[in-house]
Amino acid sequence: MAKVKITGHASGSGVLTITAPNTSTDRTVTLPDSTGTLLDTTSGLDATKLSGNLPAISGASLTGVGISGVDTWVLSTGFTGNADPLTANLRRDNTSANSLIGTGMALNTSTGLWTFPATGYWQVSAYVTYKVSATDVRYGVIEMDYTANNGTSFTTPSIGRASIANMSSVTYTSHNNTKIFDITDTTNQKVRFSIFKAVSGMETVGNGTENETYFTFIKLGDT
Amino acid sequence: MTYTLEDYLVQLHTGQWFGFDGEHIYANLVIHSSDAKPSESDCTAGVAALQTTWDGQAYARTRKAKYDLLNQDEMRFDDQANSTTTWVDAINAIKAAHPKP
Numbered sequence: 001m002a003k004v005k006i007t008g009h010a011s012g013s014g015v016l017t018i019t020a021p022n023t024s025t026d027r028t029v030t031l032p033d034s035t036g037t038l039l040d041t042t043s044g045l046d047a048t049k050l051s052g053n054l055p056a057i058s059g060a061s062l063t064g065v066g067i068s069g070v071d072t073w074v075l076s077t078g079f080t081g082n083a084d085p086l087t088a089n090l091r092r093d094n095t096s097a098n099s100l101i102g103t104g105m106a107l108n109t110s111t112g113l114w115t116f117p118a119t120g121y122w123q124v125s126a127y128v129t130y131k132v133s134a135t136d137v138r139y140g141v142i143e144m145d146y147t148a149n150n151g152t153s154f155t156t157p158s159i160g161r162a163s164i165a166n167m168s169s170v171t172y173t174s175h176n177n178t179k180i181f182d183i184t185d186t187t188n189q190k191v192r193f194s195i196f197k198a199v200s201g202m203e204t205v206g207n208g209t210e211n212e213t214y215f216t217f218i219k220l221g222d223t
Numbered sequence: 224m225t226y227t228l229e230d231y232l233v234q235l236h237t238g239q240w241f242g243f244d245g246e247h248i249y250a251n252l253v254i255h256s257s258d259a260k261p262s263e264s265d266c267t268a269g270v271a272a273l274q275t276t277w278d279g280q281a282y283a284r285t286r287k288a289k290y291d292l293l294n295q296d297e298m299r300f301d302d303q304a305n306s307t308t309t310w311v312d313a314i315n316a317i318k319a320a321h322p323k324p
Binding site (some may be wrong): 011025076077078079080081082083086087088141169201203206208 | 239246
């Protein structure tokens, strides 16, 4: 038969008392068949010791999870011809129920460089609307340029293209360009946008109150 | 279509040469480039000219829409085969219904 041994502590002076609850039912407490310390309401438990199915947990009680960065910028004034890069007439979305989570992006209006407010996996999207009157346009291009050295050199990892067939009057088209970046260095890793057109008279549509040409930045998670 | 100040300005120069500090009215017009700022009277006249040109082409746009509803190639072929004038008659009817001002 296994035995139960209770041993006092050589240094302590307190008295350890084991008390019974107020019950009339016989109970048996089985001690674990391993070496360790029993948990109480003040104990910590290493997460690696958890196993099995967790109960449903309210997200309201959690911190540090979910989307932590969202920002949207809008082209407020249209232009014809190219923008290489896009630098001017960009405003943070301030229309209906707009969302800004976190600090938001910072735009350098001289270089067109966008600085991320925090490291992480960022989804960058450009949505561009064009209009032209009574002519075909072979292409409009929205390029997403990336630099890893704060603008010393660039690559163009993502390109969106669109074309317009003449509809005899003012004709519109839109297109999208989305890429996800792993940003580990906000000082040097940045993006910028450039717009090129086959016909200089094609207008990139800006709007002071509505989103027609706009750019969204969403932090998907930590890097 | 109603033309705006922005519609006029984008035709003057290419690129992001202008913008607005607030509502898109002349008082808020900002020039980003070295281009000269157009006068308010020039802008007013320019917008009016665009509108006049557009409005003056209303008959042409209507005609074009009506023409597009016709199967003109087939009409011309049938006229050739049958010695009829359905195509010319249809075109003339559209022109008469939407005369050039």
